[in-house]
Amino acid sequence: MQFPTLTSPHTERPNQVDQTMLMVVLALIPGALAMIWYFGWGILINLVLAAIAALLSEAMAQKLRGRPAFGTLRDLSALVTAMLFALALPPLLPWWLTVLGAAFAILVVKEMYGGIGYNPFNPAMAGYVLLLISYPVPMTTWLAPSVIAEHSLSFGQTLTAIFTRALPAGLSWDALTSATPLDSMRTQLDMNYTVTEIRESPLWGAFGGRGWEWAGNWFLLGGLFLLWRRVITWHIPAAVLGGLLAMATVFFLVDPDTHPFPLFHIFSGGAILCAFFIATDPVTASTTQKGQLIYGALIGIFIYIIRSWGGYPEAVAFAVLLMNMAAPTIDHYTQPRVFGHGRLSDD
Amino acid sequence: MADSTYGNLIKNGLWGNNQALVALLGLCPLLAVTNTAINGLGLGIATLLVLTLSNITVSLIRNVVPEEVRLPIFVLVIASFVTAVELSMNAYFYELYKVLGIFIPLIVTNCAIIGRAEAFASKNNVLRSTVDALAMGVGFTLVLATLGAIREIIGMGTLFSQAHLMFGDAARGFTITLGDDFQGMLLAILPPGAFIGLGLLIALKNILDQRATRAKIATARSGVDASGAQPSSVG
Numbered sequence: 001m002q003f004p005t006l007t008s009p010h011t012e013r014p015n016q017v018d019q020t021m022l023m024v025v026l027a028l029i030p031g032a033l034a035m036i037w038y039f040g041w042g043i044l045i046n047l048v049l050a051a052i053a054a055l056l057s058e059a060m061a062q063k064l065r066g067r068p069a070f071g072t073l074r075d076l077s078a079l080v081t082a083m084l085f086a087l088a089l090p091p092l093l094p095w096w097l098t099v100l101g102a103a104f105a106i107l108v109v110k111e112m113y114g115g116i117g118y119n120p121f122n123p124a125m126a127g128y129v130l131l132l133i134s135y136p137v138p139m140t141t142w143l144a145p146s147v148i149a150e151h152s153l154s155f156g157q158t159l160t161a162i163f164t165r166a167l168p169a170g171l172s173w174d175a176l177t178s179a180t181p182l183d184s185m186r187t188q189l190d191m192n193y194t195v196t197e198i199r200e201s202p203l204w205g206a207f208g209g210r211g212w213e214w215a216g217n218w219f220l221l222g223g224l225f226l227l228w229r230r231v232i233t234w235h236i237p238a239a240v241l242g243g244l245l246a247m248a249t250v251f252f253l254v255d256p257d258t259h260p261f262p263l264f265h266i267f268s269g270g271a272i273l274c275a276f277f278i279a280t281d282p283v284t285a286s287t288t289q290k291g292q293l294i295y296g297a298l299i300g301i302f303i304y305i306i307r308s309w310g311g312y313p314e315a316v317a318f319a320v321l322l323m324n325m326a327a328p329t330i331d332h333y334t335q336p337r338v339f340g341h342g343r344l345s346d347d
Numbered sequence: 348m349a350d351s352t353y354g355n356l357i358k359n360g361l362w363g364n365n366q367a368l369v370a371l372l373g374l375c376p377l378l379a380v381t382n383t384a385i386n387g388l389g390l391g392i393a394t395l396l397v398l399t400l401s402n403i404t405v406s407l408i409r410n411v412v413p414e415e416v417r418l419p420i421f422v423l424v425i426a427s428f429v430t431a432v433e434l435s436m437n438a439y440f441y442e443l444y445k446v447l448g449i450f451i452p453l454i455v456t457n458c459a460i461i462g463r464a465e466a467f468a469s470k471n472n473v474l475r476s477t478v479d480a481l482a483m484g485v486g487f488t489l490v491l492a493t494l495g496a497i498r499e500i501i502g503m504g505t506l507f508s509q510a511h512l513m514f515g516d517a518a519r520g521f522t523i524t525l526g527d528d529f530q531g532m533l534l535a536i537l538p539p540g541a542f543i544g545l546g547l548l549i550a551l552k553n554i555l556d557q558r559a560t561r562a563k564i565a566t567a568r569s570g571v572d573a574s575g576a577q578p579s580s581v582g
Binding site for chain 2 (some may be wrong): 133
């Protein structure tokens, strides 16, 4: 047996926050490009608007707290928050909502709790939930994916629509928008259609909605890149997807007519983005390995529960925020046993 | 005790020991009914009335109440006044009474009231207890009305809507609207808006207090350094 021999230096440079965040930004790019491809320039404009608002808010918060302004701008964490937040937004959202949500995420959810490393809640998801609860109508107005859309907007037209709400002559909002796969599945199930009947519409692809499932695949690719670079470990993504899949499978086996087949849940909405990018946020997630499995599985289970019986069609943000709250408790009960010591009794 | 003068009593009630912002008492009605300025003001005034009447009564009977049963007796006193206030509101402000609903009888459980009865009125004479109750009640009411106003402006884009519930039909014109296309932020009216709003108000109060302390230190220092040398660092 031969052991691999390495030459010095054996100690690598310690992992810095900015490197980790840069990896996350890189890993998000394929998925972001896919979203832009399927849903138009609006996604790109949202990304830029959210990034500007988040970085300005971060700089302002640093100045107010009497710290060097560029200290935490350079670690890119605000940029990652802005990207995750913007990728969850509908393409033609009014610009001031994007700015409001990003500023809330950074100023209130992140900096008011002490800045990077101290925030108990995922800032991107909290910003998204703020908008979703406060402005449900614009937040659920999604465009039809380009593969089935009858009209597409140019860059200039998209910009006009985002900033002035004006559409080019002859187009109405109704002609452009379409329910998301999760939304239409839910509404039509409520109207007593069976899953097979619902899936006859051209909206549907192999697993989820057309366009949506492919964006999901590209996010999956980014997630695998993060796993390969060891930015994240397998525990949380596997547990989130496993929990969601387990719930979906049980209900699918009980009654396949009223419960969409399990992979539908994985490839719809933000499940993959959540499993690899949002739930794995090192600040707000559980930190022990056993804890991460519990934390992830419960996120998956909550996604299924809220999607199926909650008030909103998409549940990723609510599930993540709920489990953020539980993460410290999970950590407390899953501390690994220190070698040489007995089992700790709960005090 | 430090708060020996009437001036101090008033200052404590309105600011230094504000029941809502510092003691964080009576949060349940505070968070539940403050979705408009008028609702906040209405419940605040009802609380102020009960607080004043109960403080006066508790102070009057403080020497005859046995130590062992004082709390049940205080609660009885408070509950009687709450019932009286509830019945009067039912008679004279019926619409407002309907809006505030369960939170009027719940004034009985407002910790701020039993807190003042136990901590102050049972140990002080009638006049001081009255001043204390008025100051504490006004401080509580101001917070309720301010929080209500903030939530109403952000959530609905109006201020003093439904003022006629309280001030009669002449007040219908009091309502201020921020423009017709204002899209209210629903969150502000929902329960989370109350928590976030109260948190921001407490933060604002702490900032003002810090500023005041710093200014005091700065003047004290400049008094010492009056010989001409600049203080090297302030705060």
